Amino acid sequence: MNNSVLVSSVIRGAEQGDSHGGLYRVDFSDGSSEQLLDWNDSGIDFDGRGADRGLRGIIIHGEEIFIAASDELFLFDKEFRVLNSWRCPALKHCHEMSLWRDAIYLTSTGFDSILRFDLRLRAFDLGLRLHAGPSGYGVAQFDPNAAGVIAPSAGMHLNNVHVDESGYYASGLKIPALIQFNMSRAAVYAEIPMGSHNARPFRGGVILNDTDNDQLVWFTASDFLAFPTPSYPENQLLHRDVDKTGVARQAFGRGLCFLSDTLIAGGSSPTTVSLYDLSARRRVSSVHLTMDIRNAAHGLAPWPF
Numbered sequence: 001m002n003n004s005v006l007v008s009s010v011i012r013g014a015e016q017g018d019s020h021g022g023l024y025r026v027d028f029s030d031g032s033s034e035q036l037l038d039w040n041d042s043g044i045d046f047d048g049r050g051a052d053r054g055l056r057g058i059i060i061h062g063e064e065i066f067i068a069a070s071d072e073l074f075l076f077d078k079e080f081r082v083l084n085s086w087r088c089p090a091l092k093h094c095h096e097m098s099l100w101r102d103a104i105y106l107t108s109t110g111f112d113s114i115l116r117f118d119l120r121l122r123a124f125d126l127g128l129r130l131h132a133g134p135s136g137y138g139v140a141q142f143d144p145n146a147a148g149v150i151a152p153s154a155g156m157h158l159n160n161v162h163v164d165e166s167g168y169y170a171s172g173l174k175i176p177a178l179i180q181f182n183m184s185r186a187a188v189y190a191e192i193p194m195g196s197h198n199a200r201p202f203r204g205g206v207i208l209n210d211t212d213n214d215q216l217v218w219f220t221a222s223d224f225l226a227f228p229t230p231s232y233p234e235n236q237l238l239h240r241d242v243d244k245t246g247v248a249r250q251a252f253g254r255g256l257c258f259l260s261d262t263l264i265a266g267g268s269s270p271t272t273v274s275l276y277d278l279s280a281r282r283r284v285s286s287v288h289l290t291m292d293i294r295n296a297a298h299g300l301a302p303w304p305f
Contacts, residue, residue, distance in 0.1 A: 002259075002302065002303065002304060003027060003028040003029045003259065003275075004025055004026065004027045004028070004029075004302070004303035005025070005026050005028075005257055005259075005265045005273060005300050005301065005302055005303055006023060006024070006025055006036075006058055006060070006065075006300070006301045006302075006303045007023070007024050007025075007026060007255065007267055007271070007273050007289075007297055007298075007299065007300050008021065008022070008023055008024075008054065008055040008056060008057075008058055008067060008255075008297075008298045008299040008300075009021035009022060009023075009024070009054060009055075009271045009289070009295050009296060009297055009298060010054035010055070010056070010295075010296055010298050011054060011292075011294050011295055011296075012247050012248040012269075012294050012295075012296050021039050021054030021055065021295060021296075021298075022035055022036070022037045022038045022039045022054070022055070023035070023036045023037040023039070023055060023067070023080065024036060024271070024289055025303055026265075026273045026287050026289070028265075028275045028285050028287070031285070031287050032287075033273075033287055033289050035289075036080050037055075037080045039054050039055050054069075054298065055067045055068070055069055055074075055298065055299065056068045056069065056070075056094055056095050056096065056097075056298045056299050057094065057095060057096040057097035057106070057107075057298070057299040058097070058299040058300065058301040059097050059098075059099045059104050059301065060301050060302070060303075060304060061099060061104075061119065063077070063078060063305075064076075064077070064083075065077070065078070065080070066097070066104060067299070068094040068095075068097055068106060068299075069094070070092070070093050070094060071087060071091050071092050071093070071094065072085050072086070072087050072091070073085060073086045073087075073091070073094075073104070073106065073117060078305055084122075086117070086122070086123070086124065088115070088124040088144045088145050089144070089145065089146065089147040089148075089149075090108055090111050090113060090115055090124075090127050090142070090144035090145075090149075090150065091106065091108050091115055091124070091144070092108055092109070092110030092111055092152065093108070093109040093110040093154070094106050094107060094108060094109065095107045095109050095158075095159040095160065095298075096159060096160045096161060096197075096198065096299065097161065097299075098161045098162050098163045099163075100163035100164060102118065102119045102120050103116050103117060103118055103119060104116070104117040104119065105117075105161045105163050105168070106161070107158045107159055107160060107161050107170070108127075108144075108158070109154055109157055109158055109159055109172075110152050110153075110154055111127075111129065111150055111152055111153060111154075112129060112130055112131065112153045112154060112155060112156045112157075112158050112172075113127050113128060113129045113130065113142075113144075113150070113158070114127070114128045114130070114158070114161050114168070114170055115127050115128075115144045116128075116144075123145075124144045124145060125144075126141065126144065127141065127142040127143065127144035127149075127150070128140070128141060128142075128168075128181070128183070129141075129142055129150055130156060130158060130170060130179065130181065130186060131156075132155070132156060132175060136186075136187065136188070137177070137179050137181070137186040137187060137188065138185075138186055139181045139182075139183070139184065139185065139186040141183060141184075155174065156172035156173075156174055156175050157172045157173035157174045157175075158170055158171070158172040159171070159172055159173055159197055160172075160197060160198050160199055160200070162199075162200035162201070164201075166201065167180050167181070167182065168180065168181050168182060169181075169189060169199075169200055169201060171192060171196060171197075171198075171199035171200075171208070173194075173195055173196070173197070174194065175194070176191055176192060176193065176194050177189070177190070177191055177192060178190045178191075178192050178199045178200070178201075178206055178208075189201070189206075190206045192206060192208055192210075193208075193210045193212065193213060193217075194212065195210075195211050195212030195213075196208045196209060196210055196211060196212075197209040197211050197253065197254045197255075198254065198255065198256040198266075200256075202218065202258075203218070203220070203261065203278075204220050204221075205218060205219050205220030205221070205223070206218070206219060206220075207256065207264065208256075209229075209253035209254055209255070209256065209266060210226070210253070211252060211253045211254060214228060214229045214231070214251040214253065215227060215228050215229055215253070216229065216253060216256075216264070216266045216274075216276060218264075218278060225278065225281055227266075227274075227276050227282070227283050228283075229251040229252075229253040229266075229268045229274075230251065230268055230272050230274055230283075230286050230288070231250050231251040232250060232270070232288075232291065236291055237250060237270065237291055237292075237293045238270075238290075238291045238292045238293060239292050239293055239294055240293050248269070248293050248294040248296070249269070249293065250268075250269055250270060250293055251268055251269070252268060252269040252296055253266060253267070253268045254267055254268070254269075254296065254297060254298055255267030255268075255273075255297045255298055255299055255300040256300060257300040257301050257302055258302070259275075259302055261278075262277055262278045262279040262280075263275060263276070263277055263278075264276045264278065265300055265302075266300070267296075267297025267298065267299075267300055268296075268297055269293065269294075269295065269296035269297060270288065270289075270290050270291050270292050270293050270294075270295050270296070271288070271289040271290050271292075271295045271296060271297045272286055272287065272288040272289065272297065273286070273287050273289070273297060273300065274286040274287075
């Protein structure tokens with residue numbers, strides 16, 4: 001089994017001219033890591049929530065590597081040269097993505113929406129706006145390429161999407177639910193903690209980063225596992241007093257990928273990638289890439305090459 005993962009990071013509270021994170025390969029077999037790309041681009045939109053700057057969700061499709069920035073979807077080759085990129089008016093403050101069949105689904109956090117990118121057409125072709133109201137959750141379709149069709153909104157702060165044969169799922173920082181939806185209806189699939197990231201169905205239950213409580217959680221109707229997110233002595237952390245926004249903190253859990261039915265990789269800050277074994281019910285390994293408190297893991301994907 002390949003025990004390597006690709007991880008993206010953002011620099012929370014970075015100033016213009018600083019590094020904005022990058023891409024790393026982590027190998028759990030020997031605990032090694034290497035930086036593959038330093039994303040230092042003065043064109044990054046500095047207005048994102050929490051001043052998160054850098055690369056976010058990752059999708060590896062064949063030999064193509066798709067990675068989201070705040071408002072742009074990039075295509076890289078295996079040497080991390082940019083081959084192409086795409087924008088649309090409805091993509092803002094993207095976080096995670098999901099691959100299903102011949103499409104990538106992206107969270108557009110700035111519009112409380114899920115966007116579909118057709119891999120055959122190489123174009124955004126569908127928008128799904130989620131909303132919450134007194135009677136529950138709802139969804140409406142829109143054209144993601146038409147400017148002004150929907151107004152900006154981050155009331156739900158949608159930060160994760162998962163699509164598989166059972167349906168579409170989304171969750172947000174500001175809602176206590178994993179939502180299951182289709183093209184016209186939405187409903188609560190499971191109640192989850194507020195402040196969560198990466199929530200999705202898994203092995204008859206739900207798995208997520210319970211970020212506000214510094215733990216990775218998997219639960220079913222009959223079982224509950226909680227793994228504490230790694231943390232370090234305060235005197236080992238770097239740049240604790242540099243972040244003027246106050247958003248950077250350690251043990252901020254974000255990013256999940258699946259190496260098997262029982263082995264899960266999760267990210268946290270300062271950028272650390274940990275391997276969790278559900279069958280052994282413990283965290284079996286952690287590789288930290290930096291002690292810079294501002295440097296936070298974001299997207300994770302199994303590295304197949």
